[in-house]
Amino acid sequence: MARYGVFKSKEAILMLLSPITAIPYRADAMTxxxxxxxxxxxxxxxxxxxxxxxxxxxxxxxxxxxxxxxxxxxxxxxxxxxxxxxxxxxxxxxxxxxxxxxxxxxxxxxxxxxxxxxxxxxxxxxxGESYRRIRSVLEAVRATEGFKFRGFGDFSIEEVADHTGLDASDAELAHLREASEPLVWEDTDEALERFRLLLIGAGLTTTRGGRFYHVLGDNSxxxxxxxxxxxxxxxxxxxxxxxxxxxxxxxxxxxxxxxxxxxxxxxxxxxxxxxxxxxxxxxxxxxxxxxxxxxxxxxxx
Ligand SMILES: O=C(O)[C@@H](COP(=O)(O)O)O[C@H]1O[C@H](CO)[C@@H](O)[C@H](O)[C@H]1O
Known part of the structure; x- marks a missing residue:
């Protein structure tokens, strides 16, 4: 800092040199x-x-x-x-x-x-993985473990609209999944942990958006x-x-x-x-x- 003399920093000098109306210099802003x-x-x-x-x-x-x-x-x-x-x-x-x-x-x-x-x-x-494979893994773990959840593949267009607030035509577009499945979890937190581990074993991963859990390939x-x-x-x-x-x-x-x-x-x-x-x-x-x-x-x- 010595090279800036009485000024504490380069930022302080630039602030002084700037016209009063200019945006203050910030070291981390992009040039x-x-x-x-x-x-x-x-x-x-x-x-x-x-x-x-x-x-x-x-x-x-x-x-x-x-x-x-x-x-x-x-x-x-x-x-x-x-x-x-x-x-x-x-x-x-x-x-x-x-x-x-x-x-x-x-x-x-x-x-x-x-x-x-x-x-x-x-x-x-x-x-990622195909929607078809994701659904078949989800249906298999639900059948064997009895997990309680519903995904978009289980919902009608009207149910997607009810869960999201989208109108019917936008809900139809949201229903057209190719490589991920949003779902509503209706089971316990312990069951969710077990569900996640089973999916990892099948090469899938879970994440969470503002409304839904999402299942997708672990390579994405x-x-x-x-x-x-x-x-x-x-x-x-x-x-x-x-x-x-x-x-x-x-x-x-x-x-x-x-x-x-x-x-x-x-x-x-x-x-x-x-x-x-x-x-x-x-x-x-x-x-x-x-x-x-x-x-x-x-x-x-
Ligand atoms: O999980 C959610 O809350 C959102 C997250 O979407 P973003 O990744 O935040 O754009 O995504 C789902 O719900 C949307 C409607 O609220 C649908 O439009 C999306 O298709 C669905 O993935």
Missing amino acids: SSQQKALLVFTDLDGSLLDHATYDYTPAMAWLERLREDSIPLIINTSKTAAEVVVLHQALGLDSPFITENGASIHLPASWCLDETPDERGWADIVL GKGRAIAWLVDRYHLLKGQRPLTLGLGDGPNDVPMLESVDRAVLIRGEHDVSISIAETVQLYTTTQKGPAGWSEGLDHWLG
Whole structure:
């Protein structure tokens, strides 16, 4: 610090030199040159979308700024591809997206190397297990152990709508699972522990969103899908990107622990979330899309 003389730090000097209206210098905020190679990964429910209403209006200003600055916004959610395609179009995005808690990655033609895009111009990478196998394991452990739970495969479209607050047509899209099963646990905590261990033995893993437990292949998860896309970006552009992730639920922890800057959005759920201390983390005071914007103000503002 001696080289800054009477000033306590470089930050203090920069604050003095800044015009009064300028945003104060913060050592941990991303510089504009870092933002040129930035990928922003976002969870949906409880993060970009309001937990109860699925509204994203409070995030509009930041969505516009990311678009203007050509910063890719990459959705990373437990929702199905059928659900995300609709939102992706509504938001006017052209970036890849990750569905079913990291079990599938969807690449636009500009992100493809060996993959051949389909007639819509997209290629799908499956990291996880097939829905068929997940359901057959779930049905087998339920039959042998008598566990009490119900998954989307046991629900009618109306029941999905009742559990989620989605309208019938959105509930139908949520029902179109390809590589993960959301479920409502109706048994004891001890039974849940036994269930989890049995699934590990079958190559499956469990995680938790704002409303449901989710079962998926143990070779997937929101963090692994990010690692896959970071490698692909590196191959395409010849440099590693900087990454920023925003999420609110336990299923977002692997995402928040795999990015360079993380935003933990205050959740609607009652699950306490702990993130590794090594993570550069900002925790919001606001919930949903208002908290999402608060997190971007913090790191990119
Ligand atoms: O478990 C949950 O609470 C959410 C979590 O979704 P995110 O990973 O937070 O986008 O996901 C399920 O419920 C949604 C409706 O609330 C459905 O749209 C999703 O398909 C389902 O996975």
